[in-house]
Amino acid sequence: xxxxxxxxxxxxxxxxxxxxxxxxxxxxxxxxxxxxxxxxxxxxxxxxxxxxxxxxxxxxxxxxxxxxxxxxxxxxxxxxxxxxxxxxxxxxxxxxxxxxxxxxxxxxxxxxxxxxxxxxxxxxxxxxxxxxxxxxxxxxxxxxxxxxxxxxxxxxxxxxxxxxxxxxxxxxxxxxxxxxxxxxxxxxxxxxxxxxxxxxxxxxxxxxxxxxxxxxxxxxxxxxxxxxxxxxxxxxxxxxxxxxxxxxxxxxxxxxxxxxxxxxxxxxxxxxxxxxxxxxxxxxxxxxxxxxxxxxxxxxxxxxxxxxxxxxxxxxxx
Numbered sequence: 001x002x003x004x005x006x007x008x009x010x011x012x013x014x015x016x017x018x019x020x021x022x023x024x025x026x027x028x029x030x031x032x033x034x035x036x037x038x039x040x041x042x043x044x045x046x047x048x049x050x051x052x053x054x055x056x057x058x059x060x061x062x063x064x065x066x067x068x069x070x071x072x073x074x075x076x077x078x079x080x081x082x083x084x085x086x087x088x089x090x091x092x093x094x095x096x097x098x099x100x101x102x103x104x105x106x107x108x109x110x111x112x113x114x115x116x117x118x119x120x121x122x123x124x125x126x127x128x129x130x131x132x133x134x135x136x137x138x139x140x141x142x143x144x145x146x147x148x149x150x151x152x153x154x155x156x157x158x159x160x161x162x163x164x165x166x167x168x169x170x171x172x173x174x175x176x177x178x179x180x181x182x183x184x185x186x187x188x189x190x191x192x193x194x195x196x197x198x199x200x201x202x203x204x205x206x207x208x209x210x211x212x213x214x215x216x217x218x219x220x221x222x223x224x225x226x227x228x229x230x231x232x233x234x235x236x237x238x239x240x241x242x243x244x245x246x247x248x249x250x251x252x253x254x255x256x257x258x259x260x261x262x263x264x265x266x267x268x269x270x271x272x273x274x275x276x277x278x279x280x281x282x283x284x285x286x287x288x289x290x291x292x293x294x295x296x297x298x299x300x301x302x303x304x305x306x307x308x309x310x311x312x313x314x315x316x317x318x
Contacts, residue, residue, distance in 0.1 A: 019045030076235030134164030
């Protein structure tokens with residue numbers, strides 16, 4: 001039985017804010033079980049568990065496997081990592097559509113750099129762009145949205161508010177949006193009922209993300225367009241698959257999305273996207289925010305550059 005747990009720390013190209021927490025690096029764990037890998041990377045501000053808690057549970061799960069018992073993790077990020085490391089992956093998955101670009105940062109800075117940002121897109125514009133909103137002054141964000149809509153008229157914008165607006169704020173913003181250029185508004189409000197009320201009042205299409213990660217109740221609505229599934233935050237792959245099946249019943253789009261995982265984690269998510277949503281571009285455009293990788297060009301994990309954690313506190317397989 002080959003078992004090991006590694007910790008990584010990858011610098012970000014620039015600091016990022018996650019629900020009020022400023023990150024300068026992305027930290028997580030890589031677990032390997034008999035040569036197959038999984039990633040455990042709780043996202044500060046969004047995951048219910050800390051990295052320290054995930055590490056403790058991961059070590060306990062590896063100890064259980066070593067004793068011949070079944071690992072039963074309860075923390076979402078640990079569930080995801082162990083499920084991937086023990087999954088029977090299907091062969092011959094279909095080719096994945098390219099991820100749509102992700103924009104985030106201060107609107108004034110993005111507008112100032114818009115020519116450079118769009119330089120590579122205007123000849124062949126992406127079908128969709130995702131923009132993080134509800135983080136800066138509404139006036140500035142609306143100015144950026146309108147500039148993007150003007151410069152890229154054939155591109156649909158996905159606006160991700162991460163539940164950051166009240167019902168009244170979201171209604172005000174939606175009243176000012178060029179709705180013909182908006183694909184959907186992702187989690188405008190923290191409460192599902194408020195998001196639905198905004199959709200009904202303004203005609204905007206919405207998508208669910210945090211509602212799913214928190215396991216909260218939701219129901220179908222004609223203006224609900226997509227489910228954004230983040231396996232690192234939701235946890236078990238069976239829970240993710242249940243959401244995929246529910247989406248198919250209601251004819252909702254399924255978008256497999258990242259939580260700023262390492263290149264190894266993004267590779268796992270890409271395989272899931274190919275399996276669960278092969279005709280929908282995934283939300284996996286986060287790799288360029290990281291300055292380093294945990295795998296080589298051929299896909300081998302660079303274990304020598306990682307910190308090994310195991311029950312014997314030595315860098316060897318258990």
